[in-house]
Structure formats: structure tokens, C-alpha cells
Amino acid sequence: MQVVFDHLERASLATLPTALELGPLLDGGAQLWVKRDDLTGLGGGGNKARKLEFLCGDALASGARSLVTVGAGQSNHCRMTAAAGAKLGLEVHLVLSGDQPSVLTGNQLLSTLFGAQLHFTGAEESHWGELEIARESLTAELSAEGLSPYAIPIGGSTSVGALGYAVAFIELLDQFDEAGIAPSTVVFTSSSGGTHAGLLAGRAAAVAQGRVVPNVVAIGVATGVNIGWPDVAELANETVMLMGKHLESASVSERDVEVDTRWIGEDYAIPTDAGDEAIRWAAGRGGWILDRTYSGKGLSGLLGLAAEGRFAEDSDVVFIHTGGWPALFAPGGAPLLSGS
């Protein structure tokens, strides 16, 4: 039986399937492929469009009239939620870290253009707990005003949101079949854990149906979010449950969860030399646009793993490009243009 998602509430927001492009050879001779989830189409694209299809489907089904979510000052998730609200006619409120800047740039500029209201909390960049508390109190205020808010936690990383990446995993397997390849590993950038949980849910469903699947390796770029919380295996199993009863035998164990945190550097959103080098590498080889907080560090992890000999010569390796380009045009977002 095929893995199907037709029974789930879903808003049509993303341009799917995204392309799977042939990349260059990696150190050690493995072949790189790039899954273009930076081109999901919604408000500048990125991984959150997939999660928002299910989150907004759920919001509309529950009669919500507004969306409330939360993120770091230059949150891509918030920008794409703003775009989803614009498309679906829902008012959007974004709870952000930091203070109101004198000039809006990058994701903040786009979110405002999409019509969202920005609520700056003054919180430090990655004080996720503080931000979630602010999101909860704003949600209560909006409820009291009769705005029927649908609250989306950081990164949209609920089991409903993660469904978007279960879809992506199955989409990838179909593209592997079309290209006649069987990649050993899928590598991607992880922060709040929902992309990871969704990929593992899709993988478990495919395994239960006897399909050949790649390993999934997350490059963690945020401490205190995906390291131990949320529990990625638990979230993945909740996601499998939503996918349907016929997948009862599918399950994700702690052993399936690999988060490599060696590429974060000092902290979330603090650039690394390796990340900047990865940004230059991708731009110069495929015209791929990565950013300093997420996809640049993610690719630096993949390139680092290749240099360590993790991927066999002649194997195929996939990098899911999760997006993030608008942050290049925010203060501190521009990568160094040369390594010196």
C-alpha cells in the first residue's frame, strides 16, 4: 500500500515536488544531490512551507481567524507564516526576539510586507522558553478579542507540522526511483526538530512498506531546541500515528535519531568560518543561496562529514536545502566573500 496523506486537512501553499538537482562530487568521491526545498514557493520559499500546509489546514478546519507564531528576530518560519496568512486571509501575529529595529530588513521586512504584525519581546536571540511564554500570553489576548487564534509553536514543530516532512521523505524516495539512485544518506539543517521528526516518520512508514531508505542525519544549529527537546523520536511517532492506522508497524526509535552538533560553533545564529565557506562553496558550484544561521552551517556539516570519510566513494548523498536566503540581507547576514 502507498503512503497517502489525502485524509489529512491540508492547505495548498507549497510548489511541490521540489527539484532534486545533481550537484558536484564531494571529498572522497560521493555524489552530492541537492533537494531544492528553498524553492517551495511560499513567500520566498524554505522548509516551513511544507509544515504550514498541514498547520494551516488544521487551523482552517478548526475555524481559526488568525495565526500566532514565534521565532528569532530573523525567523524564516515567521516570514513564511506571514505569507501563508496573506494567501489564506488569516491575520498573522509574530512574536520575535530582540527589539524593534529602526529599519526592517530581511525576513522582518518581508513579514511586514505580507501584512503580519510583529511583536518584539526584547528577549535574547535564542531564549526560546521566554519567547514561547510571550506567544502564549499574546494568544490569550487575541482569544479574548475574539480573533480565534491558531497558535503555532517555535518552528511549527508539532506532529501536524512534521507531516510536511513525512511527505517530503516519500517525495524523495519517488525521485530516487526516477533518477535510478539509492542514496545512503540524507543530510539537512535542524533547529526545532520538526523537519527531522517528519523525515523520520516518512522513513519509518516507508520501511514498514518494505522500501529501501537512506539514513537521515541532522546537522543541529540551535542549542536548547533540538538537543533533547522536543524528543524527536516521540514527535516522529506521533506524526506516524496521524498518517494512519495502516502504519501501525511503523515506529521510530532513539537509535534512528542522529543529530550532529559539531557545526554550531559558539551558538545559534553566530556565524562560523566553516559555514561561510560552505555558503561560498554552494554559491560557486550551483548558484545555491545558503544563509549563515541555518543552511550554511548545515552544508558545512555535510562537507565536514565528507572530509571525515563518512560517505563511501560512488555513493549518493542528498542535502535538503531548507532555505534561509532573506537573512543574507539583514544586519550581520552577509557571509565573508573570501576565506582570508
Ligand SMILES: Cc1ncc(COP(=O)(O)O)c(C=O)c1O
Ligand atoms: C532555513 C532553515 N533551515 C532549517 C531550519 C530547521 O528546521 P526545523 O526547525 O524544523 O528543525 C529552519 C528553521 O527555522 C530554517 O529556517
